[in-house]
Amino acid sequence: xxxxxxxxxxxxSEAGVMPEESLMAAMAGYHEELVKAGVxxxxxxxxxxxxxxxxxxxxxxxxxxxxxxxxxxxxxxxxTLIQVRSREEAMEWARRFPAPMGEGVDAEIEVRxxxxxxxxxxxxxxxxxxxxxxxxR
Amino acid sequence: xxxxxxxxxxxxxxxxxxxxxxxxxxxxxxDVGLAEELAQDALVAALEHWPDEGLPNxxxxxxxxxxxxxxxxxxxxxxxxxxxxxxxxxxxxxxxxHVEPDFVDALAExxxxxxxxxxxxxxFTACHPLLSTDARVALTLRLIGGLTTDEIARAFLAxxxxxxxxxxxxxxxxxxxxxxxxxxxxAELPQRLGSVLEVIYLxxxxxxxxxxxxxxxxPALCAEALRLGRVVAELMPDESExxxxxxxxxxxxxxxxxxxxxxxxxxxxMDQDRSCWAPLLIRRGFAALAxxxxxxxxxxxYALQAALAACHARAHQAEQTDWAQIVALYDALAQxxxxxxxxxxxxxxxxxxxxxxxGLEIVDALAAEPALANYHWLPSVRGDLxxxxxxLEEARAEFExxxxxxxxxxxxxxxxxxxxxxxxxTRAR
Numbered sequence: 001x002x003x004x005x006x007x008x009x010x011x012x013s014e015a016g017v018m019p020e021e022s023l024m025a026a027m028a029g030y031h032e033e034l035v036k037a038g039v040x041x042x043x044x045x046x047x048x049x050x051x052x053x054x055x056x057x058x059x060x061x062x063x064x065x066x067x068x069x070x071x072x073x074x075x076x077x078x079x080t081l082i083q084v085r086s087r088e089e090a091m092e093w094a095r096r097f098p099a100p101m102g103e104g105v106d107a108e109i110e111v112r113x114x115x116x117x118x119x120x121x122x123x124x125x126x127x128x129x130x131x132x133x134x135x136x137r
Numbered sequence: 138x139x140x141x142x143x144x145x146x147x148x149x150x151x152x153x154x155x156x157x158x159x160x161x162x163x164x165x166x167x168d169v170g171l172a173e174e175l176a177q178d179a180l181v182a183a184l185e186h187w188p189d190e191g192l193p194n195x196x197x198x199x200x201x202x203x204x205x206x207x208x209x210x211x212x213x214x215x216x217x218x219x220x221x222x223x224x225x226x227x228x229x230x231x232x233x234x235h236v237e238p239d240f241v242d243a244l245a246e247x248x249x250x251x252x253x254x255x256x257x258x259x260x261f262t263a264c265h266p267l268l269s270t271d272a273r274v275a276l277t278l279r280l281i282g283g284l285t286t287d288e289i290a291r292a293f294l295a296x297x298x299x300x301x302x303x304x305x306x307x308x309x310x311x312x313x314x315x316x317x318x319x320x321x322x323x324a325e326l327p328q329r330l331g332s333v334l335e336v337i338y339l340x341x342x343x344x345x346x347x348x349x350x351x352x353x354x355x356p357a358l359c360a361e362a363l364r365l366g367r368v369v370a371e372l373m374p375d376e377s378e379x380x381x382x383x384x385x386x387x388x389x390x391x392x393x394x395x396x397x398x399x400x401x402x403x404x405x406x407m408d409q410d411r412s413c414w415a416p417l418l419i420r421r422g423f424a425a426l427a428x429x430x431x432x433x434x435x436x437x438x439y440a441l442q443a444a445l446a447a448c449h450a451r452a453h454q455a456e457q458t459d460w461a462q463i464v465a466l467y468d469a470l471a472q473x474x475x476x477x478x479x480x481x482x483x484x485x486x487x488x489x490x491x492x493x494x495x496g497l498e499i500v501d502a503l504a505a506e507p508a509l510a511n512y513h514w515l516p517s518v519r520g521d522l523x524x525x526x527x528x529l530e531e532a533r534a535e536f537e538x539x540x541x542x543x544x545x546x547x548x549x550x551x552x553x554x555x556x557x558x559x560x561x562x563t564r565a566r
Contacts, residue, residue, distance in 0.1 A: 083363075086149055086152075093153075
């Protein structure tokens with residue numbers, strides 16, 4: 001089963017302040033541990049929302065809204081994707097995640113489990129979903 | 138945290154840490170079986186303390202320290218015993234030679250060593266050629282995978298007692314043969330690494346062959362094998378074959394969602410909905426393969442198979458498959474590890490690249506091959522080539538023969554359906 005560890009944005013991350021050397025080292029060390037344990041699938045830090053945009057869907061109109069976005073705590077500053085054997089294992093790895101904005105700095109991470117095909121009971125609905133996927137390409 | 142939740146958390150910590158703890162203790166006591174016992178003692182201690190005291194900040198270090206202390210106690214006891222024996226024998230010389238061995242000092246120095254090295258030693262020991270393949274698989278999953286005997290038994294559809302005995306016997310064999318706890322030297326390394334990779338790929342294939350309705354531990358073997366492969370590749374970053382195996386497994390695992398249809402029936406590679414292949418795993422597979430090739434390992438057994446898998450992964454539609462390239466890779470594979478099965482696969486590729494006639498020629502040359510006498514893919518492939526040549530009656534007979542030979546009920550269904558389809562070409566479309 002796969003889990004995504006999501007690092008929430010902070011005013012600093014949104015301002016594009018690059019992490020200090022000590023934080024970089026802590027993050028590198030943590031991710032090395034994940035690699036050594038064979039559980040890291042993917043991960044990256046995200047650039048500030050000022051460099052991103054949103055597409056808003058209203059009725060049949062769509063409009064592009066350029067960043068930055070105000071609701072900092074709802075934004076994402078990075079993610080780490082892991083594959084583990086149980087929810088508790090994901091929890092244990094999450095517990096070991098370094099303070100994402102540096103020791104002593106308020107921050108938050110959020111962990112979410114990914115849907116897997118096996119989570120859907122076999123049947124017509126899954127087939128329809130697969131067809132949808134196929135048509136989208 | 139409730140007691141129940143704490144127990145589950147301890148279990149998770151154990152799974153993450155157990156291999157490292159066993160490996161480190163094994164280097165102290167020089168016996169894998171004893172090391173596992175001592176590590177288990179640490180787990181029992183955790184189960185006693187943590188539910189009341191809560192999980193320590195660094196549970197891995199706690200387990201490690203506890204297990205190490207048990208190991209040192211054990212060594213002290215053993216030394217004491219040895220001295221008592223000597224006193225009884227009034228062997229004063231031996232007694233004097235034995236003055237207070239300071240284990241703590243010796244071991245503190247040793248522990249500075251890299252934990253990764255210990256883990257690697259443990260992996261090589263669990264996959265020691267002295268052990269049967271079955272024993273290697275069970276011991277590897279137990280010691281490095283941290284799986285329980287029950288989980289291994291469920292995964293391999295075997296009684297728990299059988300697996301338990303297999304593990305006990307394997308440990309005893311290692312102890313009695315005084316197998317050194319070490320990474321093999323350069324001369325031995327390729328062969329010994331081959332044994333490790335073989336075990337991992339066996340575990341992967343066991344999981345890959347799981348069918349719907351199987352215990353969930355079976356497909357879970359794929360993920361575990363991938364994890365073990367990634368661990369080994371990380372511990373031995375210069376070994377191209379370890380990377381080749383990881384690449385092969387990543388790409389094969391990318392097809393998991395497309396391999397069976399809604400009813401759980403297998404879907405052949407050429408018929409799979411490729412939009413269901415997992416792009417992240419394909420990308421990881423490509424990256425691992427590129428690293429293997431950069432190390433000069435393009436012609437390795439696993440790297441070549443990974444390159445074959447990559448060839449399919451690059452084709453967004455089955456029709457775009459570069460069959461000429463696949464033939465070339467099978468030619469190379471036949472040079473590294475020729476077998477009738479490789480030859481049969483080459484025949485399929487040749488049939489696709491240069492026409493069914495050319496493929497059939499190779500298949501017919503394999504007809505008398507004793508190794509393929511009970512291999513249902515031989516008539517199945519032959520049937521496919523015959524059908525393409527319009528020799529439908531012969532094709533039907535081959536599909537029926539293949540259906541009789543397979544032990545997999547779903548494959549039988551598929552083959553019987555093909556026999557029907559070629560016999561009734563108008564109804565098939």
